[in-house]
Amino acid sequence: MKIPILRLKDVLLTSIQVDLTDRDALDFQSDVLHMVAETEARGVIIDITALDVVDSFLARVLNDTAKMVQILGAEAVICGMQPPVALTLVEMGRELIGVETALNLDQGMEKIQALIEKGEEQGRE
Numbered sequence: 001m002k003i004p005i006l007r008l009k010d011v012l013l014t015s016i017q018v019d020l021t022d023r024d025a026l027d028f029q030s031d032v033l034h035m036v037a038e039t040e041a042r043g044v045i046i047d048i049t050a051l052d053v054v055d056s057f058l059a060r061v062l063n064d065t066a067k068m069v070q071i072l073g074a075e076a077v078i079c080g081m082q083p084p085v086a087l088t089l090v091e092m093g094r095e096l097i098g099v100e101t102a103l104n105l106d107q108g109m110e111k112i113q114a115l116i117e118k119g120e121e122q123g124r125e
Helices: 022-039 056-071 083-092 105-124
Strands: 005-008 011-015 043-047 075-079 100-102
Touching (some): 005 022, 011 105, 022 056, 043 056, 043 105, 056 075, 056 083, 075 105, 100 105
Parallel strands (some): 075 100
Antiparallel strands (some): 005 011
16 A cells, blocks of 8 residues: 655655555655655654554554654654554553654644754754
């Protein structure tokens, strides 16, 4: 299943609306990374509001994707995590370590813009 990735100026926005198989999750990761490289995006927002369940594999893929985006020179924010998902991830020991998160898409947009601006300021120093 192909997950749409939209470009809004210099930010890529994607929303996972359905449960993903392991193959779908890896394809999604690859698609995001290719889009970052092709568009020279400065930020990526991954919205998981629609997901009621995130298994250990998907949690790892999301965490790794965000870190890979950062290695490519862009910022990443995962937003919309439901409270039961957060609880389950912590109980499984699969917290999103070193990954920026936001409560909802509005806060995700604010956070990604702040991270991009912070990166620009550090680049000027």
